[in-house]
Amino acid sequence: MAIFLTKDSKVIVQGMTGSEGQKHTRRMLASGANVVGGVNPRKAGQKVDFDVVSETRESSTVEIPVFGSVQEAIDTTGADVTVIFVPEKFTKSAVIEAIDAEIPLAVVITEGIAVHDTAAFWAYAGAKGNKTRIIGPNCPGLITPGQSNAGIIPADITKPGRIGLVSKSGTLTYQMMYELRDIGFSTCVGIGGDPVIGTTHIDALEAFEADPDTDL
Known part of the structure; x- marks a missing residue:
């Protein structure tokens, strides 16, 4: 059991073809994430090959298709998670696209987004019934x-x-994970430090409280 993200999650990456998107898609694949597609309207129909070395040191090449929209990716792959690596000036439209497609979970990695843009897409999610959880x-x-x-x-x-x-804090997230590595974690969630964020401490704590496999 876990909160928000499990072994059955199907992940797409908005901005997968950029340098940061490619680097971290490769790392997600190496850690076992089921990445099923990328989204870039200008590169729709292409495929990206990732040379992946797993935690057991086995190497393989994984071919990931690029879709023109989040909706197309969902319709084709059944994706239920999107990770957003889009540059800050395009992030608002990328999140709104994910909300319109009603993907259950949108993880917005991008930093430097204008607070007004974040407030706008968070309000948009609420107006659409909060069908998409934003982290x-x-x-x-x-x-x-x-x-x-x-x-x-x-x-x-x-x-x-x-x-x-x-x-x-991302850095403190990593520190806590490492310090308590001998005990281990059900799920670790970095909610971000901006003035306006989606999922809050309280939201995450409520989810952990309801998870039978999280004790602490």
Whole structure:
């Protein structure tokens, strides 16, 4: 069990073809995430090959298709998580696209987004019935060790366990994961440190409280 992200999650990456998107997509694949597609309207129909070295040191090449929209990616792959690496001036429209497609979880990694833009897409999500949970922006994402990873959190610094972690700070998230690595974590969530964010400490704590496999 975990909150928000499990081994069954199907992940797409908005901005996968950019340098940061490619780097972290490769890392997500290496940690076991089921990345099923990328989104870039200008590169729709293309495929990107990722040379992936797993945690067991096995190497393989994974071919990921690029779709023209979030909706097309969902319709084709059944994706239920998007990780957004789009530059800050385009992030608002990328999140709104994800909300319109009603993807259940949108993880906004991008930093430097204007607070007005974040407030606007958060209000838009509410007006649409909050069908899309937003994590971030300016966050490291979330990881369920041994199952899936959506964002930039290192996968090799802890192990699965029964502690739930939620933090505004990416660096402190990694530190806590490492310090308590012998105990392990159910899910670690970096909610971001911007003035306006989607999922809050309270939201995450409520989810952990309801998770039978999170004890602390």
